[in-house]
Amino acid sequence: MTLRPEDLAARTDLLDRQWTTLRDWVGTAVDAGGGAADSILDGWTVAELVAHLGRAMEALAVCEPAPAGTVPLSLAEYLGSYAGRADDIARTTRELAEEIAADPLPQVDLRARAALDRARELGPQDVVVQARRGPVLLSTMIASRLTELVVHADDLQRSLARSRGAAPGSRAELGDGIGPLPGVPGGLGPEGGLGDGVGSGGPIDGDALDLVAGELLRIVVARGGWDLEVAQPLTWVRLAAGRLPYDVDVLAAALAPRFTSDAVPDLGRMLPVL
Numbered sequence: 001m002t003l004r005p006e007d008l009a010a011r012t013d014l015l016d017r018q019w020t021t022l023r024d025w026v027g028t029a030v031d032a033g034g035g036a037a038d039s040i041l042d043g044w045t046v047a048e049l050v051a052h053l054g055r056a057m058e059a060l061a062v063c064e065p066a067p068a069g070t071v072p073l074s075l076a077e078y079l080g081s082y083a084g085r086a087d088d089i090a091r092t093t094r095e096l097a098e099e100i101a102a103d104p105l106p107q108v109d110l111r112a113r114a115a116l117d118r119a120r121e122l123g124p125q126d127v128v129v130q131a132r133r134g135p136v137l138l139s140t141m142i143a144s145r146l147t148e149l150v151v152h153a154d155d156l157q158r159s160l161a162r163s164r165g166a167a168p169g170s171r172a173e174l175g176d177g178i179g180p181l182p183g184v185p186g187g188l189g190p191e192g193g194l195g196d197g198v199g200s201g202g203p204i205d206g207d208a209l210d211l212v213a214g215e216l217l218r219i220v221v222a223r224g225g226w227d228l229e230v231a232q233p234l235t236w237v238r239l240a241a242g243r244l245p246y247d248v249d250v251l252a253a254a255l256a257p258r259f260t261s262d263a264v265p266d267l268g269r270m271l272p273v274l
Contacts, residue, residue: 003139005124011142011211012119018146018208019057019112022153025203026050027105035104037163039155040243043090046159047104049152051097052089054108056148060115060141063122063129070135072128075143076219081133082274115145143215150212151241151274153203154234158243177253179234180206209233216240217255219273226265227258242272 035047166172184206
């Protein structure tokens with residue numbers, strides 16, 4: 001479904017705000033010497049995750065208008081291509097991390113700014129654009145970039161939490177699973193700014209988390225027809241992105257049926273979405 005120009009502009013502004021929130025936090029974390037630490041993603045360092053942020057935003061910067069009549073992929077179809085490209089993504093990320101190692105953050109900044117400028121150039125109509133992996137609506141491309149930023153912001157905050165002594169799976173790493181609420185510009189976290197929390201000063205914007213959690217839920221609901229709501233946005237995003245092992249009890253905490261007579265279905269065969 002195409003967005004109205006004002007809604008597309010609001011989504012672009014949200015991407016800008018989420019990037020600024022994450023960039024401010026990353027600057028502090030990396031400047032504090034966290035870049036060499038291992039991340040929660042197997043085989044990836046924090047520095048490589050930071051480089052991947054630039055690569056993810058660059059995917060928007062290189063979009064071009066698609067020919068008239070081009071049928072766009074859905075967000076589910078676009079995100080669904082990630083799993084088959086995992087090795088390629090890891091390789092190109094490491095190459096970029098090596099390329100920008102001498103001055104990583106300014107290089108990532110250039111790519112992010114180019115992406116935001118390009119999003120506004122391609123608007124104000126929600127046109128079909130040709131992305132690296134196929135044609136999508138501009139609004140879908142922006143939603144996919146928001147998904148990248150929110151998921152990797154959480155990867156980074158969990159990685160830094162572990163590097164500072166948080167045990168894997170502990171509250172100091174995972175926070176409360178709710179994350180910043182809509183209207184809250186970041187998550188302070190339960191222990192010294194680590195984890196997600198519900199305050200401010202962390203890498204995730206509350207409105208961005210709300211949008212991403214909702215989009216990922218819509219993908220699942222469209223496949224099964226259930227009537228579900230998000231109860232713990234950050235836990236749900238982690239499950240949908242494959243950042244937590246699938247567990248029916250964790251899922252039941254993350255999602256809730258809209259009607260009390262219903263139950264949360266077993267989504268083990270549908271997750272992760274990414």
